[in-house]
Amino acid sequence: MTDQPIRLGRKKESTFLDRVKEILPQGGNLNLCLTCGACSSGCPATGLENMDPRKFLRMAALGMDDEIRKSKWVWMCSMCQRCIYVCPMQINIPQLVYNARALWPRDERPKGILGSCDMALRNASTSAMGTEPEDFRFVVEDVLEEYREAQPEFADMEAPIDKEGAEFFLNQNSREPVTEPDEMVPLWKILHLAGANWTYGSKGWAGENYCMFLADDESWKHITTTTAKQADHLGCKIFLNTE
Amino acid sequence: MTFSVLAGLKKFNIPHNFVVKNIYEYYAKWIREGKLKVNSDWNKELKIKFTVQDPCQIVRKTYGDAIAEDLRFVVKSVVGEENFVDMYPNRSNNFCCGGGGGFLQSGYKEERLEYGRLKDQQIQNTGADYCIAGCHNCHAQIHELSEHYGAGYGVVHLWTLICLSLGILGPKEREYLRDDLKEVNVFHPETEM
Numbered sequence: 001m002t003d004q005p006i007r008l009g010r011k012k013e014s015t016f017l018d019r020v021k022e023i024l025p026q027g028g029n030l031n032l033c034l035t036c037g038a039c040s041s042g043c044p045a046t047g048l049e050n051m052d053p054r055k056f057l058r059m060a061a062l063g064m065d066d067e068i069r070k071s072k073w074v075w076m077c078s079m080c081q082r083c084i085y086v087c088p089m090q091i092n093i094p095q096l097v098y099n100a101r102a103l104w105p106r107d108e109r110p111k112g113i114l115g116s117c118d119m120a121l122r123n124a125s126t127s128a129m130g131t132e133p134e135d136f137r138f139v140v141e142d143v144l145e146e147y148r149e150a151q152p153e154f155a156d157m158e159a160p161i162d163k164e165g166a167e168f169f170l171n172q173n174s175r176e177p178v179t180e181p182d183e184m185v186p187l188w189k190i191l192h193l194a195g196a197n198w199t200y201g202s203k204g205w206a207g208e209n210y211c212m213f214l215a216d217d218e219s220w221k222h223i224t225t226t227t228a229k230q231a232d233h234l235g236c237k238i239f240l241n242t243e
Numbered sequence: 244m245t246f247s248v249l250a251g252l253k254k255f256n257i258p259h260n261f262v263v264k265n266i267y268e269y270y271a272k273w274i275r276e277g278k279l280k281v282n283s284d285w286n287k288e289l290k291i292k293f294t295v296q297d298p299c300q301i302v303r304k305t306y307g308d309a310i311a312e313d314l315r316f317v318v319k320s321v322v323g324e325e326n327f328v329d330m331y332p333n334r335s336n337n338f339c340c341g342g343g344g345g346f347l348q349s350g351y352k353e354e355r356l357e358y359g360r361l362k363d364q365q366i367q368n369t370g371a372d373y374c375i376a377g378c379h380n381c382h383a384q385i386h387e388l389s390e391h392y393g394a395g396y397g398v399v400h401l402w403t404l405i406c407l408s409l410g411i412l413g414p415k416e417r418e419y420l421r422d423d424l425k426e427v428n429v430f431h432p433e434t435e436m
Contacts, residue, residue, distance in 0.1 A: 042338075044338050044339060044341060044358045044359070044360075044361045044362070045358055047357075048354045048357060048358060049354070072351070075345070075346070075349045075351060076346065076349070076351055076354050076355070076358065077344065078299070078339045078341060078342075078343040078344030078345075078346050078358075079343070079344045080299040080303070080304075080338075080339030080343060080344065081299065081303055081304050082299070082303065082336075082338065082339060085303055085335060085336070086336075110345070110348065110349040110350050110351075111350065112345075112347075112348030112349060112350055113345040113348045113349055115348075116348055147413075150413070150431060150434045151411075151413060151430065151431050151434070153411070154411075169261065171244055173244075173379045175379055180418060182415045182416050182418065183400070183416070183418060185413070185416055186400070186402040186403055186405070186406040186412065186416050187402045189406055189409075189411055190270070190273075190279065190402060190405055190406065193273075193278060193279055193409070193411075194269070194273040194278045194279055195278060196269075207244040208244060208379070209244060209247035209248075209251075210345060210348065212247045212250075212251070213344055213345030213348075214345065217254075217255075220247065220251055220255075221251065221254075221255040221257070223247075223251075224247065224248055224251030224252060224255065224257055225255070225257050227248065228248070228252060228257050228258075228259045228261075231259070231261050232259055232260050232261065236261055237260075237261055237262070238261055238262055238263075238264050239248060239259075239261045239262065239263045239264065240264055240265075240266055240269070241244045241245040241248065241263065241264070241265050241266065241301075242244075242265075242266050242377075243244055243245065243265075243298065243300070243301070243377060243378040243379060
């Protein structure tokens with residue numbers, strides 16, 4: 001028996017968990033964990049980097065901020081939200097992960113994600129492959145012309161860019177126009193047969209957003225604002241996502 | 244994109260005059276309205292089996308089970324109900340494939356494939372010849388899982404199958420169909436080269 005109780009040396013200063021709680025609705029329920037482990041048992045990232053969602057949350061609750069900041073696991077969690085979906089207390093572990101990603105200095109975050117985000121910031125396309133609006137227009141028009149000729153049943157098929165008053169503002173993953181343009185055609189055919197009044201935008205046409213994955217709020221905001229403005233500018237009522 | 248736009252509009256209070264929708268809902272609507280006259284006759288004799296991945300961004304993270312049902316309605320309409328095998332668990336409770344969240348670009352390949360082991364097992368357990376993946380990240384990841392773990396199932400976009408079932412899928416629009424479907428229901432076969 002010791003005479004003196006052991007005193008933990010934890011400082012009173014605000015921890016990472018405290019700061020994330022402040023920015024989430026209901027504090028993301030981050031202090032409601034029952035340690036049941038439902039999150040971890042259904043998480044495909046459990047075990048990677050010797051980590052799992054419950055452990056990650058416990059580490060944050062214990063104020064182990066240095067370990068949190070260094071954990072590469074935050075890039076192996078896909079923020080798929082299955083943990084919060086099964087959690088009896090609706091604890092927002094994905095947002096904890098998102099904010100832990102943001103603790104990394106921007107230039108030390110994974111190069112592939114960083115590069116894709118930076119590409120999207122290069123021009124108004126917001127394409128993770130850096131494709132210029134003019135190049136997108138060229139590919140779309142070229143492929144459309146080819147198919148109109150080769151498949152006369154689709155001679156009046158359209159693939160408009162910046163058509164004002166279209167009902168649907170459609171986005172397109174850059175992979176198609178850049179690496180496999182023929183893959184755009186089935187989608188156009190479906191829209192044509194359905195009689196959909198649709199358009200791409202010369203700005204914000206690209207359907208991917210790596211800045212969100214990079215946990216770069218400013219750039220994510222820039223991309224979403226660019227595409228939203230263009231959809232509004234064209235008067236489109238429905239922002240239609242293919243993925 | 245569905246998620247990044249919706250979450251971004253909300254998170255950053257970006258003013259806008261449109262609603263954000265996903266095309267699965269419209270595929271289902273247009274089929275129900277008779278605008279897309281799909282049918283599954285092409286697969287009656289072939290009996291090629293399909294399963295479908297529920298993209299996290301669209302199902303669990305955004306529209307929930309309602310859009311998962313639309314997705315299944317479309318898939319069953321184009322491949323035949325008897326040729327659809329659901330994976331388990333499914334819909335909002337399905338597992339992420341490991342392609343999302345930037346994982347494909349993060350450089351942690353070994354960990355990504357380990358993450359995807361669960362998805363590969365789910366797909367293999369269905370015995371399906373193809374997994375339908377409506378999202379590019381899912382498509383790329385599941386394609387790699389099929390090769391890495393050796394099962395060899397195909398991975399195909401939904402739009403490819405819709406057009407196949409409509410009889411309007413040309414020879415150059417079949418990049419992700421395997422030999423079993425390269426020659427089926429070909430539209431303008433003379434445009435092969």
